[in-house]
Amino acid sequence: MEQETGMRALAQRLGRRVVIIAALTVAAIIPLVVHNPYAIHIGILIFLYGYLATAWGLVGQSGQLSFGHAAFLGLGAYTSTILFNQAGVTPWLGMLAGGGIAMAAGAGIGYPTLRLRGVYFALATLAFAYSLQIFVRTTNWLGPIRIGAGPGLHVLLVNGGNAPSLFQFPSKEPYYYIALGMVAGIVALSYYLNRTRIGYYWAAIRGDPDAAESLGISVARYRIRAFLLSCFLTGLGGTFYAQYFLALDPRRVLGVSLSIEIALVGIVGGWQSVFGPLLGSLVLIPIGQLTRAQLGSSLPGLHLLIYGVILMLFIQFLPQGLNSPVMRGLRWAEAKVWRPREYSTYERGGK
Amino acid sequence: MRGEGNRVALLEVSKVTKRFGGLVAVHQLDMTVNNGQILGLIGPNGAGKTTLFNLIAGYYKPDEGQVVFQGKDITGLKPYDVCRLGLARTFQTTKPFMESSLIDNVVIGALMQDHNVANAKKIALNIVDMLGFGEIAYAPGHELTVPDRKRLEVARALATGAKLLLLDEPMAGLTPTEKAHTVALLRRINEQGTTLVVVEHDMKAVMTLCPHIVLLDRGEKLVEGTPQEVTSDPRAIAAYLGEEYVAT
Numbered sequence: 001m002e003q004e005t006g007m008r009a010l011a012q013r014l015g016r017r018v019v020i021i022a023a024l025t026v027a028a029i030i031p032l033v034v035h036n037p038y039a040i041h042i043g044i045l046i047f048l049y050g051y052l053a054t055a056w057g058l059v060g061q062s063g064q065l066s067f068g069h070a071a072f073l074g075l076g077a078y079t080s081t082i083l084f085n086q087a088g089v090t091p092w093l094g095m096l097a098g099g100g101i102a103m104a105a106g107a108g109i110g111y112p113t114l115r116l117r118g119v120y121f122a123l124a125t126l127a128f129a130y131s132l133q134i135f136v137r138t139t140n141w142l143g144p145i146r147i148g149a150g151p152g153l154h155v156l157l158v159n160g161g162n163a164p165s166l167f168q169f170p171s172k173e174p175y176y177y178i179a180l181g182m183v184a185g186i187v188a189l190s191y192y193l194n195r196t197r198i199g200y201y202w203a204a205i206r207g208d209p210d211a212a213e214s215l216g217i218s219v220a221r222y223r224i225r226a227f228l229l230s231c232f233l234t235g236l237g238g239t240f241y242a243q244y245f246l247a248l249d250p251r252r253v254l255g256v257s258l259s260i261e262i263a264l265v266g267i268v269g270g271w272q273s274v275f276g277p278l279l280g281s282l283v284l285i286p287i288g289q290l291t292r293a294q295l296g297s298s299l300p301g302l303h304l305l306i307y308g309v310i311l312m313l314f315i316q317f318l319p320q321g322l323n324s325p326v327m328r329g330l331r332w333a334e335a336k337v338w339r340p341r342e343y344s345t346y347e348r349g350g351k
Numbered sequence: 352m353r354g355e356g357n358r359v360a361l362l363e364v365s366k367v368t369k370r371f372g373g374l375v376a377v378h379q380l381d382m383t384v385n386n387g388q389i390l391g392l393i394g395p396n397g398a399g400k401t402t403l404f405n406l407i408a409g410y411y412k413p414d415e416g417q418v419v420f421q422g423k424d425i426t427g428l429k430p431y432d433v434c435r436l437g438l439a440r441t442f443q444t445t446k447p448f449m450e451s452s453l454i455d456n457v458v459i460g461a462l463m464q465d466h467n468v469a470n471a472k473k474i475a476l477n478i479v480d481m482l483g484f485g486e487i488a489y490a491p492g493h494e495l496t497v498p499d500r501k502r503l504e505v506a507r508a509l510a511t512g513a514k515l516l517l518l519d520e521p522m523a524g525l526t527p528t529e530k531a532h533t534v535a536l537l538r539r540i541n542e543q544g545t546t547l548v549v550v551e552h553d554m555k556a557v558m559t560l561c562p563h564i565v566l567l568d569r570g571e572k573l574v575e576g577t578p579q580e581v582t583s584d585p586r587a588i589a590a591y592l593g594e595e596y597v598a599t
Binding site: 195196197200201203204206207208210211212213214215216217218219 | 408409440441442446447449459462468471492507508
């Protein structure tokens, strides 16, 4: 019996690994065969939003919703850009500083509000992002620091944008591989955390906070940990954003719409799951880009309407997000393809 | 009789009062739970049994009085800190973690004892075996039936390694056979060294399980003693038990 469950677990893990290895291989090969910059750009956006939504989803895993994640992305983007433009610090290091600043801001919001039950945290994140945007848009200089006010900032170009040690590349491919590495890393981190104590505790907290506390789990503490980690990682994503677009427009990088887009990708994919946010990005980003490209000039704003309709359909028909049917399908395929004879026991024993 | 304990106080509740607005839910209550005991807590609906659990386990802060556990003042501590000190409670309305499997529910409790997931799984498997869950151990929380959920509450609290369990109606909604199983199970848990306080309405179950009973009425302790003493007390009969117990 012990042996059999062991074999089953092995088959299950191998099965999943095959899918992951195949996906990574395809993603790594695409730039070698596809030379259309627009296609590579969409790939980069998929990874970037997959990364941001996964970072955002860590908060969801602890049972809370953030509607202000653009603030943490913006803090990361502005920090590394200001450090580079004014002090010559390479964004590779500025990235860590940006993550740190985002995390510090997260501590300021999280410590008072994550102790409370209810919507206070979600409201605080929204309010923080909004006031940060207003502050940045109206402040050109903060002491010796140039923030750029409404027009925003540009990352100073070095050597025509060909300076790998300064996180500047002349073509899209390097950005593509960096973004792929970042999204693979963050999904792996989320997957790993779910298998350790903190992941079990997050499951308990989103299951029932009162019951979690009865089992020795400090709900506030584990929510704060999730939030601080999420802020730090989102700050790192902000630096990538700055280096890829090379321009920071506060209405965009600190905008409510960006916060909502990140949340939307996460919710459509499955906001409390490991792979969901990436799945959401895989589906929503191409739809968003294509509708914008097709309809953007003739009917501006229509792509947002389509987004809204998609969101409503998901909330109505698939509140758990894309993750749950996809995982069910994978598990079924795994059982059929890899271990056909154990299908029936598999169904019963599966998590 | 089993479950009598050794007369060393594990939990001491003294002069505890809790008010909700104008309503006094618990009033100047004293209660001692001895190490190794199975104490039955009975009383009509609204007598303050669950409020008392909430006061002991840290869900409410008493307005007056003191709760001492293992010689340490735990008055006003948070539920998770109370649990870390070795006092766990279950809920009358069961609260399984719906998306986690039954075994993972127990693992979450066991992570209190051992922070390593693999080790916590071993602890959880032992408890799941002892409670006889069998095949359903891998079913997700939302598929569990009421009796399974009731047992899961106990399993999870037990997995924390607590010395004292506060069980809030672990037998409500069970059939007589299931109740008998639960009585046997709670005895076994007690014999392995865990002290129990059990809130229960089924007097037959309480009288078989608990050598010591406290009867609450309107937030105050009305009667305390052995099942015989409590059931023959006229005040207990008037407030809760009813005439059917007069003869015995």
